[in-house]
Each structure stands twice: as structure tokens, then as C-alpha cells.
Amino acid sequence: MSDDSYFSYYEETINAVQPKVKFEVGLFTKPSSNGRKMELIITDNQLTGIKEKVLNDIRLDADDALMLYKSYDIIGIGHLADFVRRKRHGKKAFFVYNQHLNYTNVCINHCRFCAYSRRKGQPESFTLSIDDVRKKLSDRIAEPITEIHMVGGINPELPFDYYLGLLKTIKEIRPNVTIKAFTAVEIDHLAGISGLSLEDTIHTLKSAGLEMLPGGGAEVLSARVRDKLFPRKIGHERWLEVVSKIHAAGLTSNATMLYGHIETLEERANHFIRLRALQDKTRGFTAFIPLAFHSKNTLMSEIPSTTAFDDLKNIAIARLMLDNFDHIKAYWVMIGEKLAQTALSFGADDLDGTIIEEKITHMAGATSSKGLTRQKIRGMIQAAGWEPVERDSFYNEIIS
Ligand code: SF4
Numbered sequence: 484m485s486d487d488s489y490f491s492y493y494e495e496t497i498n499a500v501q502p503k504v505k506f507e508v509g510l511f512t513k514p515s516s517n518g519r520k521m522e523l524i525i526t527d528n529q530l531t532g533i534k535e536k537v538l539n540d541i542r543l544d545a546d547d548a549l550m551l552y553k554s555y556d557i558i559g560i561g562h563l564a565d566f567v568r569r570k571r572h573g574k575k576a577f578f579v580y581n582q583h584l585n586y587t588n589v590c591i592n593h594c595r596f597c598a599y600s601r602r603k604g605q606p607e608s609f610t611l612s613i614d615d616v617r618k619k620l621s622d623r624i625a626e627p628i629t630e631i632h633m634v635g636g637i638n639p640e641l642p643f644d645y646y647l648g649l650l651k652t653i654k655e656i657r658p659n660v661t662i663k664a665f666t667a668v669e670i671d672h673l674a675g676i677s678g679l680s681l682e683d684t685i686h687t688l689k690s691a692g693l694e695m696l697p698g699g700g701a702e703v704l705s706a707r708v709r710d711k712l713f714p715r716k717i718g719h720e721r722w723l724e725v726v727s728k729i730h731a732a733g734l735t736s737n738a739t740m741l742y743g744h745i746e747t748l749e750e751r752a753n754h755f756i757r758l759r760a761l762q763d764k765t766r767g768f769t770a771f772i773p774l775a776f777h778s779k780n781t782l783m784s785e786i787p788s789t790t791a792f793d794d795l796k797n798i799a800i801a802r803l804m805l806d807n808f809d810h811i812k813a814y815w816v817m818i819g820e821k822l823a824q825t826a827l828s829f830g831a832d833d834l835d836g837t838i839i840e841e842k843i844t845h846m847a848g849a850t851s852s853k854g855l856t857r858q859k860i861r862g863m864i865q866a867a868g869w870e871p872v873e874r875d876s877f878y879n880e881i882i883s
Contacts, residue, residue, distance in 0.1 A: 525559030533803075537563045543804055548752035551800045557792060564799035564830030571809065572832045576869035577878065578860045581630040581663075581836035582623060586611045586649060590636025592668075594713035596702070596744055598780035598847035600636045610638060613648045620656045623839070627883065628657065630836065630876045632697055633664035643677040650692035661876035662692050666700030667725035667736075671717050681725065685732045695876055696729055698737030698772060704757045705750040712745065712783075723761055730767025735877070738768050738808075742797055743776035743789035751797070755804040762807045769877070770810035770833060773797050775817040777847035794818045795829045802830030810878065816849060824863045833874075834860055 525534065533547050543551075551560055587610040590600035601608035611619070620631075631653050646665075653662050665673070665688075674684040685693075702708065704719035717725070729736055738758050742751060762768045775789040802811045812833040813826035823834055839854030855863075857873070864871040873881040 525556060525562060527554045527556035527559055530554055530556060530559055530563075534559075534563060537567065537803060540806075542806055545749070545752040545756050548755060548800055548804050549748055551803065552748040552751065552796070557796055557799075560796055560799045560803075561829040564802040565828055567802050567806075568811070568830045568832055574868075574870045575832065575872045576827050576864045576867075577810070577833040577872050577874045578857075578864070579630050579836040579874055579876065580626070580628050580857060580881075581632050581838060582620075582626075582628050583838050584611075584616060584619060584631060584633040584653075586616065586633060586635040587638045587641065588636050589638040589640070591639055592637050592713065592715040594702075594716060595782040596712055596741065596776060596778075598777070603638075603640070610641070613645070613652055616649060616652055617656060620653065624656070628660060629881065630661045630663055631657070632836075632838075633662065634666055634669065634697060634699065637668065637672050639676075643673060646673055647687070647691045650688065654692040661694050663695040663697050663876055664693055665696060666698070667696065667722045667729070668700035668716050670696070670725050670729065671721060681728055682732070685728055685734070689732060689734060693734065695734055695769070696726070696736035698739045698768075698770075699741075699774070701739065701754075702741040703746045703750050704754045705746065708744075708746050708750060719757065723757065726767070727761060727765055730765035735767050735769045737770045737772055737812075739772045739774050740797075740801075741774045741776055743793065744778075744783060744786055751800075752804075755801065759805055759807055762805075766807075768808055770812050771801050771805050771808045772812040772814050772835070773801055773817075774814060777817070777849050779847050781847060789818075791818075791822055794822055795826055798826045799830040815855070820855070820863060824867045827864065827867050827869050834864065836860075 529550060533543060533550065536543055536547070554560060588599050588601050589603050589608050589610055590597075593600065633649065650662055650664070653660065670685065673688070674681040677684045677687065679687060700716070701719060701722045702713060704722065706718060709716065709718050726736055740751065740754050758768065758771070775794055776786065777788065778784045778786040798811060798813055805811070810833050811831050812835050813823040813831035814835050815823035816835070816838065818826070823831070827834075837855050837857060837860065861871040873883060875881060
């Protein structure tokens with residue numbers, strides 16, 4: 484396909500999908516001399532085959548992902564991801580008004596990359612009582628929060644009833660919020676302490692108010708990485724099994740990938756392939772969220788921060804590889820507000836949410852804000868040329 488026909492296709496496709504959205508010059512495009520057609524900026528000729536696949540809706544494979552990772556043509560890769568992103572969502576960029584709750588940081592797993600967990604009795608260890616949770620929710624009852632995001636460590640002293648109490652308390656105080664809580668690691672632990680099967684544990688949690696999982700816990704779906712970094716935590720086969728049962732129970736989840744530590748590019752590519760294969764079966768994933776590793780205060784503090792180049796390329800490659808995921812998030816807590824704003828032009832369509840009190844990444848040295856106002860997120864999106872859309876957990880648009 485020539486560049487001219489590529490852009491005719493680009494323009495026609497976007498007009499077909501988003502007829503009310505005016506086709507505009509984007510970050511990666513510029514008008515050609517005739518003023519209407521666009522000129523593609525792509526410099527790595529090795530990406531030509533991938534471009535053809537993307538334009539013709541042909542699924543990329545692990546080799547394609549590796550070629551993208553090894554290319555320095557960040558603009559060309561961004562352009563391809565932007566093409567896919569605009570085809571799905573036009574100029575919309577989503578965010579949610581949410582509140583984070585971390586109920587305990589006591590954890591027996593001691594993952595090497597974790598700055599958040601503490602041993603029982605350590606000075607900074609904490610476990611919220613149900614009354615503490617009630618107060619945290621009540622303190623912000625005047626705000627139009629639509630989602631509670633709740634995760635914690637694996638604290639063996641907490642009984643199954645405590646978790647049911649958390650869910651019921653949230654629903655009692657805020658009956659209309661969506662509770663997005665617990666990683667697959669926590670769900671596996673809860674199945675271990677509930678005396679129930681995995682399926683019955685999930686159904687019991689669902690009856691108490693659980694509606695969605697935030698998606699973490701897998702880190703990278705690789706046995707090698709698990710052996711080296713988090714051997715006490717469930718492996719990728721169990722993670723995929725737990726998530727598939729979550730989806731089978733009618734709950735949705737996100738999926739994440741912690742990158743920028745010891746994982747190889749092949750392991751990143753395989754992570755995408757494994758997630759995509761499960762999504763083909765269950766259709767239960769809502770969004771994919773790349774999580775940039777922050778090493779401060781971890782046992783791996785010698786590892787430098789990820790680069791902006793890698794952060795953007797990783798988001799773009801996620802958009803290209805995960806053709807059955809509706810949404811790709813640029814999680815501003817991990818990569819900072821400014822880069823998250825830029826990532827909207829590299830395949831991301833969602834900035835996550837207001838959050839207000841982020842703990843986990845800030846304990847690992849994140850320098851981003853601990854929370855954003857609705858107005859600030861809207862402003863970030865508009866300043867980058869996108870249309871801010873407040874959503875609920877399931878991407879229903881909220882008219883405010
Ligand atoms: S990452 Fe999660 S499971 Fe691992 S030590 Fe930290 S809190 Fe525990």
C-alpha cells in the first residue's frame with residue numbers, strides 16, 4: 484500500500500468508525516503538497532510488513548512484537564498504534580473518578596521488586612480495620628466517586644470474613660460504586676483460607692459486592708522471572724486459571740505487565756501472546772495497563788528507571804499486539820502526568836483516574852502526584868488535543 488492510499492484508507496476508516504470526528508493532522512502526520520492527503524512518517528523499512536498487517540487487520544505475532552521492540556522508529560511505531568487507537572475510539576480519551584484503598588501492607592510473599600510490603604510488626608506495617616475503611620470512605624462521601632480500587636498484601640492473620648466485611652462496608656457506604664478489588668494472587672489466597680473451591684470463593688466475593696479485578700499479580704507471565712523475583716507468588720499458569728474463572732463467573736478484569744526489571748523482550752512478547760489467547764477465550768479483559776518498574780526501596784534498587792522511549796514504545800506495542808483488548812491505559816502514577824499525556828498519541832486511550840491517595844508506587848519512589856482532580860485530568864487530555872470522557876469502570880460514559 485502506498486503512503487497516499489494508506490492515508491486515504493486511514494481517513495476513510497476513521498470517518499467510517501467515528502463519522503462525527505473530523506479527521507485531523509496528528510502528531511505523526513502532516514499534510515502533503517495537495518493539502519488533503521497525508522504523508523506517513525516512518526523511517527524503519529523493516530516495519531513495512533508490520534504496517535501492512537496493521538492496515539489490513541492481520542494479527543501480529545511474537546516475532547512482530549520483537550521487531551517492534553528492537554526498532555528505534557518510535558514515531559513510526561507510534562503512528563501505527565495511533566491508527567489503531569483512533570479507529571477504536573476516535574478522539575476520546577477516558578478517565579475515571581476513583582478512590583484507592585490499600586487495606587494492608589503486611590505480606591508473606593516478599594517479592595523482590597516490591598517496596599510496599601512489610602513484615603508483621605515492622606514500623607511501617609499497617610492493616611486497616613473495617614472502621615478505618617468506613618472512615619476513609621466517609622471522609623470523601625461528598626465526591627462523585629464511581630469506582631473503589633482496592634488491593635493489599637497477603638496477610639495470613641486476616642480471616643475470609645474480613646474480606647467479605649471490606650466489600651460489604653464499601654457497598655453499604657457507597658451502594659453505587661463499582662468495587663474493583665484483589666489481584667489473582669489475593670483471590671488464590673482467599674480460596675486457600677475460605678474452605679471453598681476457587682469457583683465458590685469467587686461467587687461468595689461476588690455476592691458480597693466484588694465486580695471487577697484490577698489486573699495485577701502476574702507481573703510478567705514467565706516462569707523464569709517468577710523464579711528470580713517472586714517465587715512465593717502463584718505462577719503464570721495459576722494466574723491465568725484464576726482470571727479465567729473470574730471471567731467465567733461474569734466478572735471482568737484488567738491485565739497489567741510490570742516491565743523494566745529483568746524481563747527480556749521475548750518475555751514481554753510472550754506476555755502479550757498469553758493474555759491475548761485468554762482474551763480470545765473469555766472476552767473478560769477490559770483494559771491492559773503497562774506498569775513501569777520503580778526500584779527505589781526495593782531489593783533491586785540498582786535497576787535504573789525505565790526511559791520515556793521504552794514507556795511510549797511499550798504502550799504502542801501493547802496497542803498493536805492486543806487486538807482483542809478495547810483499552811490501553813497510560814497509568815500516570817507510574818510514568819508521570821506529562822508522559823501519560825503524550826502516550827495518548829502512542830496508542831493509549833485512558834489515563835486511569837483521580838486516585839487521590841496512591842501508596843504502592845510512591846513507596847517505590849514515584850514522583851508523580853498522589854492524586855489528580857477531575858479538572859486537572861480533563862485539562863491534560865484537552866491540552867493534548869483529545870476529548871476527555873469521564874467513564875465508569877465498564878467504560879460507560881458519565882455525563883456530569
Ligand atoms: S507485590 Fe504483592 S504479593 Fe508481592 S510482596 Fe508486594 S504486596 Fe506482597
